[in-house]
Amino acid sequence: xxxxxxxxxxxxxxxxxxxxxxxxxxxxxxxxxxxxxxxxxxxxxxxxxxxxxxxxxxxxxxxxxxxxxxxxxxxxxxxxxxxxxxxxxxxxxxxxxxxxxxxxxxxxxxxxxxxxxxxxxxxxxxxxxxxxxxxxxxxxxxxxxxxxxxxxxxxxxxxxxxxxxxxxxxxxxxxxxxxxxxxxxxxxxx
Amino acid sequence: xxxxxxxxxxxxxxxxxxxxxxxxxxxxxxxxxxxxxxxxxxxxxxxxxxxxxxxxxxxxxxxxxxxxxxxxxxxxxxxxxxxxxxxxxxxxxxxxxxxxxxxxxxxxxxxxxxxxxxxxxxxxxxxxxxxxxxxxxxxxxxxxxxxxxxxxxxxxxxxxxxxxxxxxxxxxxxxxxxxxxxxxxxxxxx
DNA sequence: GTACATATACCGTCCAAACGGTACAGTAAA
DNA sequence: TTTACTGTACCGTTTGGACGGTATATGTAC
Numbered sequence: 001x002x003x004x005x006x007x008x009x010x011x012x013x014x015x016x017x018x019x020x021x022x023x024x025x026x027x028x029x030x031x032x033x034x035x036x037x038x039x040x041x042x043x044x045x046x047x048x049x050x051x052x053x054x055x056x057x058x059x060x061x062x063x064x065x066x067x068x069x070x071x072x073x074x075x076x077x078x079x080x081x082x083x084x085x086x087x088x089x090x091x092x093x094x095x096x097x098x099x100x101x102x103x104x105x106x107x108x109x110x111x112x113x114x115x116x117x118x119x120x121x122x123x124x125x126x127x128x129x130x131x132x133x134x135x136x137x138x139x140x141x142x143x144x145x146x147x148x149x150x151x152x153x154x155x156x157x158x159x160x161x162x163x164x165x166x167x168x169x170x171x172x173x174x175x176x177x178x179x180x181x182x183x184x185x186x187x188x189x190x
Numbered sequence: 191x192x193x194x195x196x197x198x199x200x201x202x203x204x205x206x207x208x209x210x211x212x213x214x215x216x217x218x219x220x221x222x223x224x225x226x227x228x229x230x231x232x233x234x235x236x237x238x239x240x241x242x243x244x245x246x247x248x249x250x251x252x253x254x255x256x257x258x259x260x261x262x263x264x265x266x267x268x269x270x271x272x273x274x275x276x277x278x279x280x281x282x283x284x285x286x287x288x289x290x291x292x293x294x295x296x297x298x299x300x301x302x303x304x305x306x307x308x309x310x311x312x313x314x315x316x317x318x319x320x321x322x323x324x325x326x327x328x329x330x331x332x333x334x335x336x337x338x339x340x341x342x343x344x345x346x347x348x349x350x351x352x353x354x355x356x357x358x359x360x361x362x363x364x365x366x367x368x369x370x371x372x373x374x375x376x377x378x379x380x
Numbered sequence: 381g382t383a384c385a386t387a388t389a390c391c392g393t394c395c396a397a398a399c400g401g402t403a404c405a406g407t408a409a410a
Numbered sequence: 411t412t413t414a415c416t417g418t419a420c421c422g423t424t425t426g427g428a429c430g431g432t433a434t435a436t437g438t439a440c
Contacts, residue, residue: 014415032222032308036400046417047401053415057400117354118222118308128356135358146370149359150348153367154340157347164307166318168325169339177343180336204389226426237427239390247426 015053018043019067020106022060022115027108027163031115036060061119062126064112069130071109072097076134090137091148092185098155099178111163147188154181205243208233209257210296212250212305217298217353221305226250251309252316254302259320261299262287266324280327281338282375288345289368301353337378344371 021043026034036057040050054060079093086092100107116123138148158174161167169177211233216224226247230240244250269283276282290297306313328338348364351357359367 030308030311032310035398037398045415048404048418049416051401055401113354113356114304114307117304118220120222121220121355124354124356131356131358146367149367150344150371150374152358153347153351154344155347156351157343157345158340160350161343161346164303164314165311166303166314166321168321168342177336177339181340184340225424227424236391238392238429241427242388242390245427 014043014045014049015063017045018050018053018060019064022064023106023108023111026115027111031111031118034115058120058123061112061116061123065116065123065126068109068112069126071105073130075103075105080137086186088138088141088143088148088185088188090134090141091143091151091188092182094134094138094152095155095178095181095185098159099175101175107162110159114163143188148185151181151185151188204233204235204239205253208235208240208243208250209254212254213296213298213301216305217301221301221308224305248310248313251302251306252313255306255313255316258299258302259316261295263320265293265295270327276376278328278331278333278338278375278378280324280331281333281341281378282372284324284328284342285345285368285371285375288349289365291365297352300349304353333378338375341371341375341378 018039022034022039025038025042029038036050037047039060040047043050050060054063076090076093076097079096080089083089083092096102100109113124113127138152139145155178158167158177162171162174167174208229212224212229215228215232219228226240227237229250230237233240240250244253266280266283266287269286270279273279273282286292290299303314303317328342329335345368348357348367352361352364357364
């Protein structure tokens with residue numbers, strides 16, 4: 001009797017659909033155009049339907065950010081596990097994980113960051129926490145903290161430029177650039 | 191005769207005031223809170239006054255972006271000129287110019303990027319053009335294009351994290367990190 | 381200098397549309 | 411019947427923007 005409802009929620013995955021629709025919309029039209037009605041239209045249901053799953057816009061945005069974290073974190077861990085024993089495994093995992101195309105992840109996923117930042121910058125707190133924890137892992141790998149921070153920043157810079165379409169390199173070559181970044185990360189020594 | 195008393199109004203450039211108020215607001219409250227009324231309040235005039243100077247919100251945002259470019263471009267050129275004859279002068283100038291604190295430039299200036307992206311990503315076109323032109327200069331300096339792109343991305347990654355407050359390094363050390371980045375840029379060889 | 385005309389820079393008010401959110405009736409399945 | 415959800419109708423507020431008015435500066439003619 002206790003655990004029944006779980007399966008019901010799984011049968012219809014409206015929550016996922018809504019979150020994905022929101023990402024797509026933010027990525028295509030801009031974070032400012034992300035209204036509840038527009039999300040509903042994009043997800044193929046009514047405004048009431050969206051508000052049933054996410055009782056307020058803030059909760060929808062929080063949901064977007066949480067989902068982004070939950071999507072990316074295991075991806076990072078996976079790469080990190082595969083690099084066990086090798087130097088700078090966490091940093092290298094962060095770099096590898098930011099190549100979304102390689103893992104068939106919607107490239108608009110990290111747009112949640114900009115959408116959330118536009119609505120209320122304080123909602124980014126969970127992401128800050130996640131990044132700090134990850135940074136501790138990077139440090140624990142024993143490396144030059146400054147170089148590591150710079151390489152991480154490079155990966156994120158590429159990601160932001162990819163999101164905004166302001167990159168100076170053609171999009172197709174981002175994977176290759178990340179490969180180069182990975183080489184650098186491998187070579188860092190304390 | 192006395193022609194100066196009210197001349198303050200004429201002399202004081204409201205356009206600048208409005209643009210600066212908009213940057214401050216976007217930086218403090220988030221890009222989504224950037225409404226014409228709020229900008230007017232922050233700039234100390236009425237909504238009508240803002241709309242007189244910028245006939246539509248899109249034009250205001252375009253104004254913010256243009257002003258950002260006009261503020262930063264000469265700064266880059268200045269650094270670039272100072273590095274004449276040295277390797278990778280353009281890339282190094284880009285890195286140095288992204289340290290706003292050093293030049294007493296309001297750190298909220300690049301928030302225009304996020305504000306514009308939130309309203310309509312296509313408005314970023316002028317920035318894309320500016321960056322492509324700058325990239326050509328970097329290439330003309332004769333360097334490893336991929337490494338150069340990565341170092342530039344690192345500088346921008348630090349900037350974005352600074353804007354969003356999601357950086358993993360304390361803000362005070364950004365200057366130092368940029369110095370380290372400058373060292374790397376100096377060492378790149380073809 | 382006075383009178384009048386025009387331009388500039390801005391204010392205050394108003395409005396239709398869009399917004400986030402509520403209320404509730406309905407449905408389909410378990 | 412309960413649970414999980416959809417869809418419509420609606421409300422109060424906010425939004426971008428239009429518009430007419432106003433104080434001041436400037437130009438021109440007397």
